[in-house]
Amino acid sequence: MTNMNxxxxxxxxxxxxxxxxGFGASRWRKGNLNNLSEWALAGRRLGPxxxxxxxxxxxxxxxxxxxxxxAEYAKGSIYLFATPYVMxxxxxxxxxxxxxxxxxxxxxxxxxxxxxxDRFKSRWLAMLIAATGIIAELPYIAxxxxxxxxxxxxxxxxxFSNYLFVSEIALLISFIVLSAFTFWSGLRGAAxxxxxxxxxxxxxxxxxxxxxxxxxHGGFSTxxxxxxxxxxxxxxxxxLLPKLxxxxxxxFILSALTLYFYPHAINGVLSAKNVRTVRLSSALLPMxxxxxxxxxxxxxxxxxxxxxxxxxxxxxxxxxxVPALLIYTMPPWFVGFALLGIFIGGxxxxxxxxxxxxxxxxxxxxxxxxxxxxxxxxxxIVKWATVVFKFLALGFVFALGSSDTxxxxxxxxGGVFIAQTLPAILLGLYQKNLNKNGLxxxxxxxxxxxxxxxxxxxxxxVLKTALxxxxxxxxxxxxxSLAINLFVVYVWTYVAxxxxxxxxxxxxxxxx
Amino acid sequence: MILIRYHNKKFFTTGAEPSILYLIGAILFxxxxxxxxxxxxxxxxxxxxFQGLWLFIATVMYVIAVLLLSKDDxxxxxxK
Numbered sequence: 001m002t003n004m005n006x007x008x009x010x011x012x013x014x015x016x017x018x019x020x021x022g023f024g025a026s027r028w029r030k031g032n033l034n035n036l037s038e039w040a041l042a043g044r045r046l047g048p049x050x051x052x053x054x055x056x057x058x059x060x061x062x063x064x065x066x067x068x069x070x071a072e073y074a075k076g077s078i079y080l081f082a083t084p085y086v087m088x089x090x091x092x093x094x095x096x097x098x099x100x101x102x103x104x105x106x107x108x109x110x111x112x113x114x115x116x117x118d119r120f121k122s123r124w125l126a127m128l129i130a131a132t133g134i135i136a137e138l139p140y141i142a143x144x145x146x147x148x149x150x151x152x153x154x155x156x157x158x159x160f161s162n163y164l165f166v167s168e169i170a171l172l173i174s175f176i177v178l179s180a181f182t183f184w185s186g187l188r189g190a191a192x193x194x195x196x197x198x199x200x201x202x203x204x205x206x207x208x209x210x211x212x213x214x215x216x217h218g219g220f221s222t223x224x225x226x227x228x229x230x231x232x233x234x235x236x237x238x239x240l241l242p243k244l245x246x247x248x249x250x251x252f253i254l255s256a257l258t259l260y261f262y263p264h265a266i267n268g269v270l271s272a273k274n275v276r277t278v279r280l281s282s283a284l285l286p287m288x289x290x291x292x293x294x295x296x297x298x299x300x301x302x303x304x305x306x307x308x309x310x311x312x313x314x315x316x317x318x319x320x321x322v323p324a325l326l327i328y329t330m331p332p333w334f335v336g337f338a339l340l341g342i343f344i345g346g347x348x349x350x351x352x353x354x355x356x357x358x359x360x361x362x363x364x365x366x367x368x369x370x371x372x373x374x375x376x377x378x379x380x381i382v383k384w385a386t387v388v389f390k391f392l393a394l395g396f397v398f399a400l401g402s403s404d405t406x407x408x409x410x411x412x413x414g415g416v417f418i419a420q421t422l423p424a425i426l427l428g429l430y431q432k433n434l435n436k437n438g439l440x441x442x443x444x445x446x447x448x449x450x451x452x453x454x455x456x457x458x459x460x461x462v463l464k465t466a467l468x469x470x471x472x473x474x475x476x477x478x479x480x481s482l483a484i485n486l487f488v489v490y491v492w493t494y495v496a497x498x499x500x501x502x503x504x505x506x507x508x509x510x511x512x
Numbered sequence: 513m514i515l516i517r518y519h520n521k522k523f524f525t526t527g528a529e530p531s532i533l534y535l536i537g538a539i540l541f542x543x544x545x546x547x548x549x550x551x552x553x554x555x556x557x558x559x560x561x562f563q564g565l566w567l568f569i570a571t572v573m574y575v576i577a578v579l580l581l582s583k584d585d586x587x588x589x590x591x592k
Contacts (some may be wrong), residue, residue, distance in 0.1 A: 001563065084540045084564045087570045091533040094578060238549040240555035245543045252540070278584050285573035289567045354563030 004158040010336025011155065011343075018344060022193045023184050033230035047179050059086070059285070060201045062147020062346035067408035070318035072299025074405050076233025077240045080296055081251040086289035088256035093282035097260055097269045099429050104270050105313040112266040116424045120436040123368060128443055129421045133263040134389070136417035139410040140262070141393035144350035146319060146407040148174035151343040153315075154323040163315060175344075175394055181407070182351040182386045197344050204341035207334065208326065209294035215329045216304045220297070223304035230303055237300070238251045246472050249260075250479035255384050258478065261425055261503045264349075264356040274356055298322050305329065315364045318405030349391075358385035389398040412466035412476065416450040419478040423489050438492025445486025532579055536570050 002100045053073045064082075071079040073452050100115065113133070117126035152170035158165045213219055235244055259265060269278055298321055302309050308324040323342065326335050362385070373381075396410070424439050454477055457468040467474045540563075549557040556564075 011577065019529060077559060080563060083567065087567060088537055088540065090574060091536060092572075094581070095533060096572060098581075218555075221552070222555075224555065239559045240543065240547050242544070242547065245547070248543055249541060276578075279578040279581060281574070283578040284571060286567045286571045286574065290564065293564045293567060297556075 004155070006332035007047045007327070007336040007339065008155060010333050014337065014340045015343070018193060018196060018340070019181075020144075021183035021196060022430055023179055027459060049237050052486045057249075059288050059444060060205060060291065060345050061349040062144045062150075062342070063408070063411055064295055065322050065342045065345055066147040066319045067143055067411060068292065068296050069321045070405050071408040072233075072296050073231075073302060073312070073321045074233070074318045075298075076231070076235040076237055077189040078248055079408065080240075080293075081248050081300070082253070082296055083289060083293045085255040085259075086292055087250040087286050088252060089259045090282045090285045091287075092256055093260055093269070094279050096426060097282070098275050098278050100266075100425075101270060101275055103429070110261065111360060111364060112261060112270075112425050113360065116428060117364075118423065119428050120434075120439065122440075123468070125424060125436055125440055125443075127365055127368060128440065129424055130360050132417050132421050132443075133261075133360055135394070136414040137263060137353045137357045138389065138393045138414075139396050140414045141353050141390065142396040143176050143410040144346035144353075145178065145393060145397060145406050146170070146404050146410070147346035148178065148343055148350075150317070150319040150323055150404065151339050151346075152503065154311075154320055154327060155339070157311075157315065172398070175390070178347055178350050179387055179390050181347060182354050182390070183383055193344075197348050199332040200337065200341045201345050204338040205291040205295070207267050208322075208330075208338055209291055212298070212325055212329050213294075213301060216301060218304060220301070223297075225302045226303040227300045243473055247467050247474040247476065251467075253413070254419060254476050254478040254482070255415055257426070258415040259423060261361050261418050261421060262352045262353075262356075262414070295322065298325055301325060316405075319407055350393075351386075354386040354389050354393075355382070357389050358382040361385055385492040403464060406462075406464045409463050409466050412478070413454060413463065415476075416454060416466065416478045416481060417447070419482040420446040420450065420485055422482060423486055427489075433493065433497075434489060435493040436497045438489045438496065441492055442485040442489035445488045446481045450477055450481030453481060533574070536566070536573060540566070 068079055068082050100112070103109070103115060107115075107118060109118065111130075113126050113130045115215065116129050117123065120126075149167070149170045152173055152494050153167055156166040157163065158172055181387055216223065224238055231237060235241055260269065299318075301327055302312060302321050305325060305328050308321075308328040311324045312318060312320050323339060326338050330338070359382060362373070362381055366381065367373055390417075420443050423434065423442055427434060454463075454466065454469045457465050457477065466477050468480060470475045546562040547559055549559065551558060553561040
């Protein structure tokens with residue numbers, strides 16, 4: 001057992017430095033605060049290598065540190081899908097995001113929703129896409145809160161004996177810190193702390209993924225042998241159950257397709273300096289996937305460290321896999337450092353997500369109705385909206401009764417929502433003759449199907465899985481609901497053309 | 513070059529043929545091909561290390577693809 005006082009000391013002092021930087025940011029150059037939404041984009045005119053560093057740091061969120069290892073620990077090899085997922089997603093970025101970037105630069109779009117509005121000349125479709133983005137961020141933020149909570153829990157559990165009490169206090173503290181951080185320092189705080197955050201996170205990842213496996217006697221062979229004997233990974237330990245092949249493919253393809261269409265991701269891409277930056281930084285990003293790949297293996301490695309395994313088993317919380325492994329294998333000062341990395345790795349992305357939601361709300365929904373919004377009012381709405389959205393995200397944690405061990409399902413739920421926007425945003429890039437009412441109808445049907453299938457798959461209870469039964473075996477529900485959505489879009493477009501109500505696109509044309 | 517640009521059909525509005533990108537997708541799709549435990553490497557089952565290895569291969573291939581695409585982007589700029 002490591003010396004917890006040292007861990008806590010390092011954690012708190014680093015967090016203090018981080019907080020001074022982050023919260024102090026609101027006082028720095030006060031004058032610019034009015035142009036919050038413009039600032040969001042202008043601040044990121046980066047070259048390919050700096051973009052690579054910053055975007056790479058952004059990839060390591062609670063999803064990587066907490067959710068994926070936890071799911072691997074509980075369910076097994078199917079959650080290795082995260083590795084092909086990151087590989088595929090950057091291929092999509094190189095092609096599709098570069099197209100979107102070109103169109104956006106030409107027509108001055110700032111959000112993906114701007115593109116949809118102009119392409120299909122439909123206010124309602126655009127607002128629906130904006131609303132979908134806002135909703136989809138909520139479970140993703142909830143996942144970050146779960147990650148922050150896991151870090152505090154592992155520290156507190158050493159000091160207090162009452163486990164449930166500890167969890168709730170940890171959740172409350174995570175939530176307050178997150179709300180305060182976003183409210184007071186906003187994107188500026190997130191950007192000012194980005195370099196410190198990314199440096200801490202990347203150092204933690206590199207050291208952790210190398211040092212922890214080396215410190216374990218017998219390394220991966222022992223871990224896999226023990227996991228095979230002791231675990232209940234129903235999807236397989238060393239290999240994937242053959243009947244889950246389609247599930248595996250649907251998980252990585254749909255996750256890859258949806259990642260870049262979250263509001264917080266799309267804005268980052270559109271703000272790049274030129275197409276080459278978009279492409280080159282994406283091309284280099286799979287290297288960061290190596291960290292994600294090795295962190296996934298922590299879900300297996302924990303079986304080789306009995307003390308850490310015991311802690312996870314007694315608390316019944318798989319989210320503690322990585323923190324527990326750290327505590328039992330690393331020197332205390334480094335544990336404190338790495339735990340802080342995981343903590344702010346949830347905090348900063350959650351803040352960025354909440355701000356992108358609020359910007360979308362103001363720019364693509366409220367301004368549709370009230371064109372003459374004063375910049376001060378706009379900023380005020382954005383600030384308060386971030387607080388409201390975080391309450392809603394917290395609501396997600398409670399309402400869905402999500403289990404921390406299966407936190408990855410929160411991100412997968414967000415993917416089900418984002419998938420319904422793909423026909424308009426992604427297909428819209430390449431197909432000019434989709435019927436806008438068909439897209440609206442497809443969205444409604446796909447959304448209802450997606451939500452229903454999610455509820456059904458989880459037996460209308462705690463959110464644990466995002467896989468549903470289909471004639472093709474188990475599939476990620478984003479895939480099945482998107483298929484339904486696309487079916488409606490194409491049938492509608494086809495029928496509308498036959499009966500002569502064909503909607504000629506008046507917006508930008510493909511190829512421009 | 514021949515491997516990468518095996519046809520002239522234009523799929524995308526970018527005016528480029530990033531076939532190399534589809535190649536990686538096509539290999540990752542063949543789950544039954546790499547869904548096996550042996551041979552092991554550093555104690556990792558084949559299923560795991562194969563996909564980990566592809567992260568490196570993918571990076572190299574992506575960079576090649578992007579450098580080829582950049583030429584097209586530049587030509588596009590010139591044509592304007």
